[in-house]
Amino acid sequence: MVEVKLHDIGEGMTEADINCYLVKPGDFVKADDPLVEVQTDKMTAEIPAPRSGVIKELLLSPGQTVQVGTTLLVMEDRSGGDHSAEFQKGTHIVKNEAEPAVAVLDRPAQVRVPVGVSARLGQILASPYTRKVARENGVNIMEVKGTGPAGRIIEEDILAFVKLKEAGVANTSKPGFEHQVPNVSEAGSELQAPTLSEAGSEEHDSGVHKDTLPFRGRRKQIAKKMVQSLYTIPHCTHFEEIDVSELIALREEIKAAGNSISATAFFIKALSIGLKEFPVFNAKLDEENESIQLLREHHIGIAVDTPDGLIVPVIRNVEKMNLKQIHGEMKRLTKLALDDKLTVKDISGGTFTISNVGPLGGSIGATPIIQHPQTALVSFHKTKKRPVVTDQDEIAIRSIMNLSMAFDHRVADGATAVAFTNRFAQLIENPKMMLLELM
Template identity: 35%
Template sequence: MQITTPDIGVDQAVVAEILVKVGDSINIDDSIVLLESDKASVEVPSTSAGVVKSIAVSLGDSVAEGAVLIELEAEDATSKTVEPQTADAAQKTSENTPTELPDAEVMQELSAHQPQASSSAQSVDVQVPDIGVEKAIVGEILVAVGDTIAIDDSIVVVESDKATVEVPSTAAGVVESISIQVGDSVKEGVVILKVKTVGLVAPASVQAVKTESAPVQAAKTEPVVQATAASKGDVEVKVPDLGVDKAAVAEILVAVGDQVEKDQSIIVVESDKATVEVPSSTAGVIKAIHVTLGQNVSEGVALLTIEAEGQVAAAPTAAEAPKAPTQAKPQEAPKAAQQTNQPIQSNSVDKLSKEQNAANAKVYAGPAVRKLARELGVVLADVKASGPHARLIKEDLFSYVKARLTAPQAAPVAAAAAVSGLPKLPSFDAFGGVEEKVLTRLQQVSIPQLSLNNFIPQVTQFDAADITELEAWRNDLKANFKKEGISLTIMAFIIKAVAHLLKEEREFAGHLADDGKSVLLRNEIHMGIAVATPDGLTVPVLRNPDQKSIKEIAVELGVLGQKARDKKLSPKDLQGANFTISSLGAIGGTGFTPLVNWPQVAILGISPAAMQPVWNGEGFDPRLMLPLSLSYDHRVINGADAARFTNKLTKLLKDIRTLLI
């Protein structure tokens, strides 16, 4: 029996990898070759089961639709494994009696995990999911052949021009083979590795299959809950609301077996805005850690499991089962099985949205079609069915994939365009070579945000404020402040003066509307204060400085600065700023052009003050002059308005008493 190339949506493709060898025993839908074209990489599944007799292609061959790939010899009936027979029965059931499909799939799933049927363990392909870009480079492989992995364990790190992402496993078991290498360029749907699945369902579950529909559903869900629910009061600590879509795990502060207290820091995560320590939500002993260094996480992702102190959780009863967070509702369990044709626990790593899951649950398709869809990375709800009774068939999938491969590419997002305008670096080998120094995680994740400044027509207005009297007054006050443990810096006075001015010049603390036709004026002032840390610049936010005294501002400045250096800023400490001040302090320099931090429209730069001779009409007086640099978005603020703003600010700083008028 010959297996030929199906319609892959292009005229010709090149054989990039041969996934089987002569003598291998394969099942229907097992991937046999990997084909590559200038549009995509596609794994071709076998349309029959048997033993590979010969391979008709070689690496690098160019093949078209109908070209022979391999030749199969049918296996003896006695040598067939239990699983293909079960799958065939399930397929026939799905085609002839759609209403009985869930029961057939339950039988398949349960029988596949019987301890006495270990020979029926499946080899599951783990593929590249939708990572938000057309292709990415394999930066690191985190597992090896023979490793035992669980669902959601990170297996590879892929890198693109947007981000570094750790890809989680969608199956649990033992790694049989790895199909990629470091440096490979991969896309959605490319096979990463093969996993031999591990049995997870107890033998007692098989008896439940023989009962009516409701007991079947209970049998499918209850064992899973028992496997995931803790018998000793286990609690999962999850990522809280970070204020950003995702952040990278920068440091893991605990280890398995450690005793932790409630609110003790357990994980350090970094985003393009700040570094944040995540506290434990309960006290107890660390049982498992679910994340690795560098992994991107978002709100709700499980970080670790803690055996909570003084808690003993009873096994869930049948009445409690529907309330368990990891279990589907009983009436939805068959639909979930029909949708994925995998053990129920795979639902916990479903990457689809709630709307897509709801739509997929209504799709009528057999197990073989569902498996092929998973291998091709196709969402069933997006495919138009042409089979009897609106059943989705393989031809529908091939047509859908062909349409996607030939469709025009979508325009890149703004963040990608911001960094893609520069050509690749030339080679410096002929000029002494280079030494690579890796940027800190905070610097790396800041690049997309900083690149947005390329789209802002920025202008900088320079001025200088005479702060001679202000500095003298500060020196008179700071001794008493120091006794109270407060550091009184000139920044506290500057913040108070700027906050006062922003109440008059509201455009400087506003935002340009998306349509470019109006300015959104904020009702409150929340000022970002740039703080230098060993890992890079971070900008905590000082709330409502216009409503606070200089003493209160000085106290909060000290607290925010220390939290930034200790990596203890919370997400709320970094959100909502509508104006920023960046100071070089005593580092040096006479002026600089700070970058406007979108979506803000202005930023004030402060350089070190210096004594300068100032003409008084008759002679020169020594005055302490403070350089000011106001950068602004010229679409919102005119040059004359910026000059007037800095001029008003110099007058406020020259005589701070005018704030009282």
């Protein structure tokens, strides 16, 4: 027997939530076939089969939170040959060297689903992103026929199904549209209507009505990471005002020349320049060995607000990139984050983090929580036109942006943080000076 366990699929993850099983007992799977979908604080991922074999038992239930190393299911190793032909429509062949082959009929619980759904209900092949598209469009993915490799359901299948449904073709109420197929498993993944409390609304005897949200998946994992960081790192937050008037003017010049570089790309490059001069903020504290590791590479994470919660993809080696490259990589990673298509590499290895909440409006300051085990995080807030006194003692209208910088007070002091943000302000308030750093 082979035990399939939850392994570390991210940067030092310790646990994950089980979203759903993609197989059921009795299924034959090949090496690398997806077995179970799990949700960490950063991404949704599928645990693949380590080898070919037959699923014997599903040990846990969807919705459970499990630690790395926990056994998720048990399978029988059949890597010596292809036995897939032996498993058809709920019947499989049990072989024993001492006895003749005997046909055994599986009789799991029955559910009613539309015709066209695979009888092997647990093995619907679809990526987490495709499943997300289905949920967003109110589509039961079991009703969709896949056109991808091995019948895998792809995004285009979901969108085509939606169009057919809107046109009245995919009408599940038509007579004869249903038939019986086996249920998923006895391990808690039965298809059944949610209870009232699961649906998000509960009425108590007291007459008080409450709406509830599930505290699991990415939301729960984010909460644990934040608590770990806040209780481990003595946070200190430094606030600053930055005049971005010249940066806005430079961006307009660049735009007029046929290019577009976001303000955030300038911020990231300016931070990277500052980190070269103040490497203590691009560091990790190793308390066990009593050392502070100054990291040479600037892998800067960018916080992205997604429908499923905050996620931080990482732009790698910013110190080697120009503004256009930073802008392009930032757009690429942001789109992947919103589409739930980030890979482990896209979200791991960050050494410094930024959060740009200014475009959301209304934010004039915050006390951001550092991404443990990093040393610092900078948050950019709302830009607003204000009257300011210039060096010539004149009043002028300037565009001022607020900045919050949280840092680990074990590693750095306030004076160093002030010097760092002063250097950042110098580069942003005189953005053409950055050209000297790029030569």
